Every structure is written in structure tokens, then in C-alpha cells.
Amino acid sequence: MKQVKIAVAGAGLIGKTHIKLVSENNQSTLSAIVDPFPSAQAIANEYGVKVYSSLEELFAQDKPDGVILATPNKLHAIQAHECIQAGVPAIVEKPVTDSIDDAIELFKHAKREETKMLVGHHRAYSPLLEKAKSIIDSGELGKTVSIMGCAMFYKPDDYYDEGPWRKVKGGGPILINMIHEIGNLRHLVGDIVGVQALNSNATREFEVEDTTVISLRFTNGTLGSFLLSDSSASPRSWEQTSQENKSYATYETEDCYHVAGTKGSLSIPTMQIKTFQNEVTPSWWNAMEERQEEVTREDPLKRQLEHFCALIRGDENTPRVSVYDGLQNLLVVDAIIKATETEAYVSVQDVSVLIDK
DSSP: OEEEEEEEEOSSSSHHHHHHHHHHHHTTTEEEEEOSSTTHHHHHHHHOOEEESSSHHHHHHHHEEEEOOSSOOGGGGHHHHHHHHHOEEEEEEEOOOSHHHHHHHHHHHHHHHHHHEEEEGGGGGGGHHHHHHHHHHHHHTTTEEEEEEEEEOOOOOOHHHHHHGGSTOOHHHHIIIHHHHHHHHHHHHHEEEEEEEEEEEETOOOOSEEEEEEEEEEEEEEEEEEEESSBOOOOOOOHHHHHOOTTOOEEEEEEOEEESSSSSEEEETTTTEEETTTTOOOOOTTTOOEEEOOOOOHHHHHHHHHHHHHHHHOOOOOOOOOOHHHHHHHHHHHHHHHHHOOOSEEEOHHHHHHHHH
């Protein structure tokens, strides 16, 4: 299998993860690091590659087969356009951009040039999420009625000291973390058409939120709730329950999602299923049958990278998470932000209408 040359732009927290994965995978080789800060040189030395200060410099001197953009949100659109212009496939870390207008323009540019571009909603590659989706789609739970989710964790102070942009508009947990959750929720239940939300920054007192509570309405009539907090001493987040990222402490008995239908319910990621059997009348007085679905676990970032390599080689043709998908997720996040500002119900903008303008 041909190894593809991949450069990583951004040597920060997520960038270092991508750098390690690219260098260790037998389908890829790390060709370069792109980062203007002096600290990137030490990382480049560690992996034996050159460091470039810009994509322009990289493309002029050592054009790779693909690029992973692991840079601050405000740079995503600019750098993604550079990749398209250079004809270089790319993974753009989530969110796809930090504004709706920029995301629409990026979608149109990528479509026009037929560029192979992924958006880094890597949980779409999770075997856990795939299994949960198959259970829901099987009809075992009946018609989906509700979903509860949470991402409650505590980010250490140095997370913000190392990235001060995370303290200001465009860098809060709604854009950094909730964007992932929206991808999960849409994957499990379907498109989201409206939201209500409340924000608080009372704990960290940054410009951005530290805690948000959200109500969601899905196209199929399902209602959902979600609690997001990066200042809660709690392990109820995907990272701390899925056991997929070994960097985090994990807790095997904790869940971060609960999906309920007319016949039963599913807790994720423990994959505990409780259902009323055919001969039992659904009622809170009657017992439900309990079982636990067996699952396999694998790092979704690794699976995303391998999918990217397959796209570059031409072994696969369709991005699992396209710029279009990234735009849809961003529209839901945009509605959440507006809802926190107005404390009113906000409809999610129709993506098909926006891209046809």
C-alpha cells in the first residue's frame, strides 16, 4: 500500500496528536509541520521533518499529498482555500470555519474545484457511534422520542494559558466542543431544526461561556437536551466514557448519551439496552428486559486518517464528513449561540437555501 505524504499545519494540542498519528500509521508519512511559532521547531526536530512558517512556503518547496489543518478556528477558512487553490486534499479541524458566510464560500469553492476535503468531526469514525446508530435504526427501541446528552469535564488552567484565543469570542466550548456533540446527535437522531439555550461564564469569568444548557428539536419530532460545561469536575463526556482516546482517564460505568424510544432505551457508550418485549405492555409498572451490546473500540482519529489516505489514493471517493456536513453542524451551533444571546427559541437556518444564494 502506497504511503501518502501528509503535512500538519498547527503544532498545538490537537496538532501534536495528528503529528503522532501520521508518523505512526503505515499508510502515511509525516512530510512537514507548518507553524510560525519558534516552539514548532523542537517538535519538527523530534520527528525529523522540516518546519515551514506558512502553507504558501510549504507548497512552493515541498508540496505534500495532503494537509491536516489543526490551527485556530479563525484560520480554517483562509488555509482551506489555500489548499484548494494548490490542489492539495485536506482535513480541516472542526469547526469547518468560525463563520457561516466563510463556510458557505468554502463549500462552494471546494465543490467547484472538486477538492477532496474532510472536516474533522472524527467521532463519525467511532465504532461505538456506528453500533449505536445501527441499534436505533433497527427499530428495537421503537420510534425515537428523546435524547439526553452531556459533555461535563474540567479543562485545566494551562489549556487556556497555552491558547489564549480559547478565552475570547470564537474559542469557547460551544465552538470547540459542542460542535462535536452536534455531529454525534445529528448522526444518531437526524437533523436539528431548532434550539433554545442558556449560557453562563460565572465560573471562569472569561469572555466566552463555560457552561451551557441546550434544548433541541429534531426534524423527526424527537426532543433532546444537552448540558455542556468545561468547568465541572465530572467524567460525563465522550472522551472520558468512550475509552477511545487513551490520553484521558476513563470510567467504564459512565454514559454521556441516553436515547429513548417507544419500546426501549439505549445508554451510550456502555451500550446498555432496556426494552419491553413483544408480550409485555409498555408501562412504568412492567419490567424491561436488559442486555448489553458488545462493541469494539478503536481510535476514531486513526480511522479518520486512514479514510483520508484512501481518499488521496483514490481507493475511496466520498468523504464521510464533508464540508457540507461541517456547514450543517456549524448552522446548529450558530443557532445555539443566538439562542444564548436572546434566550428565545431559534430555528436552524436551512443549509440548502443558503448554498443556493
